[in-house]
Amino acid sequence: TNLLYLAGFTRAETFETRAADLGLTVTTVECYRMRRLDIPDQLLRELFSAHEPDAILFYSRRTAEDFFALKEISANLDALIGVRLLCLSPAIAEAIPPTLQGQSATPDSPDETALLSLL
Numbered sequence: 856t857n858l859l860y861l862a863g864f865t866r867a868e869t870f871e872t873r874a875a876d877l878g879l880t881v882t883t884v885e886c887y888r889m890r891r892l893d894i895p896d897q898l899l900r901e902l903f904s905a906h907e908p909d910a911i912l913f914y915s916r917r918t919a920e921d922f923f924a925l926k927e928i929s930a931n932l933d934a935l936i937g938v939r940l941l942c943l944s945p946a947i948a949e950a951i952p953p954t955l956q957g958q959s960a961t962p963d964s965p966d967e968t969a970l971l972s973l974l
Contacts, residue, residue, distance in 0.1 A: 857882065864888045865917060867946070889917060896927040903934060910939035910974060914967075919950035941973050 857880045860870060864885045874881045913919040919942065923929060932954055940959040942948040943966075951959045962969030 856880065859884065861886045867916070889915075891921055894925060899925065899927040908938055910941055911935075912970060913940065913942045913947050913950070914970075915943070916947045916950050919947050923950065923952055939973075941970055943967075943970050 858874060860874075860881050860883045862870075862883050862885055864887070871881050871883060911922075913922070923932075928935075932952060935955055935958070938958065940948075940951050940955060942951070942959055942961050945961050948956075948959045948961050960973050962973055
């Protein structure tokens with residue numbers, strides 16, 4: 856079986872590895888790229904002061920890493936105490952800072968319906 860996999864850059868190559876293990880031929884075409892945006896600190900302060908979140912959803916490890924690398928976030932981790940940090944998979948949850956690990960949760964299966972059920 857030949858598969859065409861439309862994928863992003865960067866990504867974990869889990870799908871390609873599993874497909875190869877099953878003997879499938881996969882042609883991967885990178886059709887989009889994730890790129891970090893510069894988010895002004897003031898905007899983050901306004902967002903979190905006006906709309907204190909009950910939960911933050913993380914769909915990729917890179918998104919979680921980038922979020923916690925933001926200067927305003929990393930300098931104010933205490934502001935996230937009590938916020939549920941919902942991660943699509945355990946690999947994503949590993950990017951949660953140690954002081955907030957107790958607030959993270961992952962669904963039994965890595966799909967959006969299961970992630971949203973944690974809400």
